[in-house]
Amino acid sequence: MNLNVLIVDDDKMITLLHKVMVVKNKISTNPPLLFSDGKMALEFLSSEYNPEERYLVLLDINMPVLNGWEFLDSIQSEQYANDLLVIIVTSSVDSSDKQKARTYPQVIGFLEKPLRAESCDFIKAIPSIAPFFS
Amino acid sequence: MTTTREDEERLRLLESVILNTTDGVLIAENDQNLDTKIVFVNEAFMKMSGFAKDEIIGLSPLNFFASDASVDELSKLKDAIDKFEPCNIVVKTTKKNGIKYWVNVSIAPVSDGSGGYKHWVYIQRDVNNRRRHLQALEEQNKKLKEIAWIQSHVVRAPLARIMGLVDLLSERHDSEELSNNQIIEAIASSANELDDIIRKIVLNTENAQNQSSL
Numbered sequence: 001m002n003l004n005v006l007i008v009d010d011d012k013m014i015t016l017l018h019k020v021m022v023v024k025n026k027i028s029t030n031p032p033l034l035f036s037d038g039k040m041a042l043e044f045l046s047s048e049y050n051p052e053e054r055y056l057v058l059l060d061i062n063m064p065v066l067n068g069w070e071f072l073d074s075i076q077s078e079q080y081a082n083d084l085l086v087i088i089v090t091s092s093v094d095s096s097d098k099q100k101a102r103t104y105p106q107v108i109g110f111l112e113k114p115l116r117a118e119s120c121d122f123i124k125a126i127p128s129i130a131p132f133f134s
Numbered sequence: 135m136t137t138t139r140e141d142e143e144r145l146r147l148l149e150s151v152i153l154n155t156t157d158g159v160l161i162a163e164n165d166q167n168l169d170t171k172i173v174f175v176n177e178a179f180m181k182m183s184g185f186a187k188d189e190i191i192g193l194s195p196l197n198f199f200a201s202d203a204s205v206d207e208l209s210k211l212k213d214a215i216d217k218f219e220p221c222n223i224v225v226k227t228t229k230k231n232g233i234k235y236w237v238n239v240s241i242a243p244v245s246d247g248s249g250g251y252k253h254w255v256y257i258q259r260d261v262n263n264r265r266r267h268l269q270a271l272e273e274q275n276k277k278l279k280e281i282a283w284i285q286s287h288v289v290r291a292p293l294a295r296i297m298g299l300v301d302l303l304s305e306r307h308d309s310e311e312l313s314n315n316q317i318i319e320a321i322a323s324s325a326n327e328l329d330d331i332i333r334k335i336v337l338n339t340e341n342a343q344n345q346s347s348l
Contacts, residue, residue, distance in 0.1 A: 011291060013320050016311050017298035062287045091290035094282070113290070114298030117305075 002053045003132045005032040008041045008071070009060040009089070018058060018089070018115045025120035027056075029132070037063045038071030049080050056129060058115070061090045061097060072104045081106070085129060089113055158182045158237075160195050160256040170194050170215060170254060182237075182260055184230035195241075195256045200226040200234045211241065218243040218251045224261060236265040281335065289331050292324040299324070 005028035009015045015034045022032045035041040041057065049055070061068035068088060075081050087109040088101045101107045108126050111119050124133045152159050158179030162170045175190045183190075183198060199208060207223040214221030220242040227237050237258040244253040299321045303314065312320070 011295065013295050013324070014298065017295070017302065020302060020311055021298075062291075090287075091294045092286045093290065094286040097286075113294035114301065116298075116301055 001132075002029040003129065004028065004030050004053055004055050006035060006041055006044070006055060006057045007032050008035045008038060008057060008063070008068075010036050010063040011060070012036070014060075014113060021115045021117075021120055022058075025117065025124075026133070027120055027123055038066030038068060038074070040065075042066065042071060042074055045075070045078070045080065045084075051080070051083070054083065054085065054129075054132070055080070056085045056087065056123075058089045059086050060113075061088060061092060069100070072106065075106065087111060087123060087126075089115060089119075152176050158258040158260075160190075160254075160258075162195055162254040162256060164252050164254075170196075173253075179258065182229075182258070183227075189230070195254070198227050200228045202226065202234075211239065214241060215254070224265070227258070235260060235262040237261060281339070284331075284335060289328065289335070292327040292331070295324040296321055296328070 005022050007015050007018050007022070009018070015036070019032050019034060022028050033044065035044065038059075041059075045055070057071075059068045059071060066074070068090070072086065075084060078084075082105075084106050085108055086104065086106040088097075088107060089111045090097065091113045093112060098110050101110050108128055109123065111122065124130060153176060155176070156178050159174075159176040160172050160179060161174035163173045164170055171192055172190055172195060175187055180187060180190070185198075196208070196211070203226045207225045211221050211223055211225075213219075220240070222238070222240040224236060224238050226234050228234050238261045239256065239258045241254055241256045243251040244255055246252050299317050302312065303317050303321075
């Protein structure tokens with residue numbers, strides 16, 4: 001089964017940096033997909049979602065159009081809601097953001113920007129996705 | 135009923151409390167229609183409100199509240215009066231010269247000794263300064279929260295970019311995405327952005343300080 005990584009961030013340099021990290025650390029089976037806001041990621045999932053594959057969303061919080069929280073609220077009613085994996089990747093070091101993230105069942109991790117080699121090791125060790133890297 | 139000298143002495147002492155306190159004191163009486171009318175006012179209430187004795191006696195204590203006084207607080211007071219219960223509220227009231235000020239009002243029904251209630255004691259304390267301080271503190275707290283949000287979301291954004299870019303440089307991955315020159319340019323522009331943000335925060339904080347010292 002393939003693991004597709006979606007990088008959702010309005011900061012173009014960050015999406016580029018994270019793409020490099022994801023590729024280098026082999027987190028994604030397919031090339032990671034880049035989106036500059038939650039709405040674009042949502043639209044991609046509605047049209048391209050394939051139940052035969054798994055999707056890991058690296059989600060920023062603070063974005064225009066549809067921010068990270070709004071994205072999470074929107075996916076709750078989608079058919080893929082239970083299968084989607086989300087890791088919040090934010091510049092926020094605010095503990096209330098971390099607490100709020102825990103209230104969403106899809107969120108399996110909370111990382112601070114930028115993604116580094118250690119962050120990638122952390123991602124690979126999360127039990128729900130570890131099998132993809134063994 | 136005869137009053138002894140001791141009773142008289144006691145009454146005189148009790149009366150001096152009402153006359154000398156800096157809290158405004160009113161005594162109101164319910165008439166046959168159950169309308170509450172002021173029958174006594176102390177010096178402090180007149181000084182606080184700017185009204186003379188003959189402008190106060192005969193009115194209801196509810197007459198003095200500001201037109202924009204909290205409806206919720208006033209209805210608490212009216213409910214308490216209807217049920218003959220004590221009540222404590224903080225509400226805006228008006229001086230004779232139109233100036234509005236905040237008071238803490240407590241009312242208590244006075245038993246007539248045979249299970250009925252006819253009189254009310256109404257005490258109001260000027261809490262204007264306290265209220266203003268509280269509002270200034272709340273205002274400052276709001277500003278602090280805003281600053282914390284900016285630090286977390288806005289200041290850390292270019293910083294995170296710089297950290298990521300430096301990682302990329304130091305590990306010298308041969309990435310097709312970015313040449314070394316592009317990385318250095320991106321670090322420089324992120325550092326400038328960070329500088330701009332910090333300057334803006336400092337400016338805003340100074341403005342807020344100037345406002346609060348006015």
